[in-house]
Amino acid sequence: MSKGTGEDAGEHDENTQTAWFKEIAVEVLQKDPSGRWAEFDAERLFPVIRNRIGRLRTKFVKCQKLLGETGSGIVMDDREDELAGNFRNIWDQVLGMCPEYKRLHALLASSPVYDKSVCSNSGTALDSDLSILLRQSSTPSTENLLEINDSDADDDELESSERGTSLPPVAALFGSDDIVATPVPKKAATTTVPAKTKVEMKTETKAPVQNAGQVRNNMLSAIEDINAKQSDMLLSVTKMKLGQKATQEAAERAARFKEAEAARQFQREEAELGRAHEREMMDKKLELARIQHGQPMAMGMGNSGAMGNGSQMRVGDGSLMGLLYDGDPTQQWQSQ
Known part of the structure; x- marks a missing residue:
C-alpha cells in the first residue's frame, strides 16, 4: 500500500512485495555500473534485497527499543546533544549498531503500515493513564450506562425509595371485602451485578492484548540468544579447526x-x-x-x-x- 498524496492516498498497488524486491534488484544490482551482477537475473537477486531489508528492519526495531519513546522523540527532534547519562550511552550504542537510524525512522514512521507498538508499550504511570483514557474513549455507550448503574449513590437511592413499600390491597382494587390482600414487599434491584461482571470481563480481555507485545519481544530475544550461541559455537569450531590445521602444517x-x-x-x-x-x-x-x-x-x-x-x-x-x-x-x- 502506498502512502500517496491527495486522492490516491492509501490506494493498493498491484505489485506484491516480491515484485518490488525484484524491481529494486534490477535497479540497484543489475544496472550497477561495475557490471558485477549483470549476468544474474532478478529471480536470483531478489532474495538478497529481501534479506537486506529484513535485517535493516530488525536492527531498527532493536535500536528503537533501546531508545524508548522518550529517547526516540528527542533524537528525531535533532536534540540528541541534550542526552546525558544512560541515554547518552544508549544513543552512542545505537549509532554504533545502526548509523542510519534517523533515516530509517523517517522512512518507517511515515509508512501507513508502521507498527508503533514498540514505543507505545511503556510501563510508566503517564503512559498507563493515557492507555486508560484511550480505552475509555473507544468503549460503547452501553458500558457507560452500566457504570452509572453500578454507582453506590444509585443503590442507596433505589433502596430508600423501595424500603417498606408494598402492593395496594387487592380488595381496594376489586371493591370487595371477601378478598384478603397480603402485602408483598418488592425485591431489591439486582441490575448492578451484570454490570460488574461485564467490567471485569472487559479488563480480562484487554490483558492478553497488552501481553502480546511482551510475548513477541521475549520470543525475539530468545531467537537472538540462540543465534548468538550458534555464532559462538561456530566461531569456536572454526578456531579449533584452524588450530589443528596450523599444528598439522607445523x-x-x-x-x-x-x-x-x-x-x-x-x-x-x-x-x-x-x-x-x-x-x-x-x-x-x-x-x-x-x-x-x-x-x-x-x-x-x-x-x-x-x-x-x-x-x-x-x-x-x-x-x-x-x-x-x-x-x-x-x-x-x-x-x-
Whole structure:
C-alpha cells in the first residue's frame, strides 16, 4: 500500500512485495555500473534485497527499543546533544549498531503500515493513564450506562425509595371485602451485578492484548540468544579447526626439514667416502709406480698417508712423485 498524496492516498498497488524486491534488484544490482551482477537475473537477486531489508528492519526495531519513546522523540527532534547519562550511552550504542537510524525512522514512521507498538508499550504511570483514557474513549455507550448503574449513590437511592413499600390491597382494587390482600414487599434491584461482571470481563480481555507485545519481544530475544550461541559455537569450531590445521602444517614442515637434513647428511657422507676412495686410489698408483721402477717402499708410506708423506719420499736424486710423471706410466701399466 502506498502512502500517496491527495486522492490516491492509501490506494493498493498491484505489485506484491516480491515484485518490488525484484524491481529494486534490477535497479540497484543489475544496472550497477561495475557490471558485477549483470549476468544474474532478478529471480536470483531478489532474495538478497529481501534479506537486506529484513535485517535493516530488525536492527531498527532493536535500536528503537533501546531508545524508548522518550529517547526516540528527542533524537528525531535533532536534540540528541541534550542526552546525558544512560541515554547518552544508549544513543552512542545505537549509532554504533545502526548509523542510519534517523533515516530509517523517517522512512518507517511515515509508512501507513508502521507498527508503533514498540514505543507505545511503556510501563510508566503517564503512559498507563493515557492507555486508560484511550480505552475509555473507544468503549460503547452501553458500558457507560452500566457504570452509572453500578454507582453506590444509585443503590442507596433505589433502596430508600423501595424500603417498606408494598402492593395496594387487592380488595381496594376489586371493591370487595371477601378478598384478603397480603402485602408483598418488592425485591431489591439486582441490575448492578451484570454490570460488574461485564467490567471485569472487559479488563480480562484487554490483558492478553497488552501481553502480546511482551510475548513477541521475549520470543525475539530468545531467537537472538540462540543465534548468538550458534555464532559462538561456530566461531569456536572454526578456531579449533584452524588450530589443528596450523599444528598439522607445523608437523609437515618439521618432517620436510628432517628429510632435507637427512639428505644433506647422506650427501656429506657420500662425499667423504668419495674422497677416501680417491686417497686410496692415489696410494695404489704410488705403490704401482714404485714397483715398476724397482724401488723399495719408503718408510712411513702406507695406504692412508701416501698423499701426505709422498713429498718427503726420495729415491736417488728424484722424488717418488717424479716417477709418476717422468715417463708415461699409463703405457707401463697397459703393458703389464
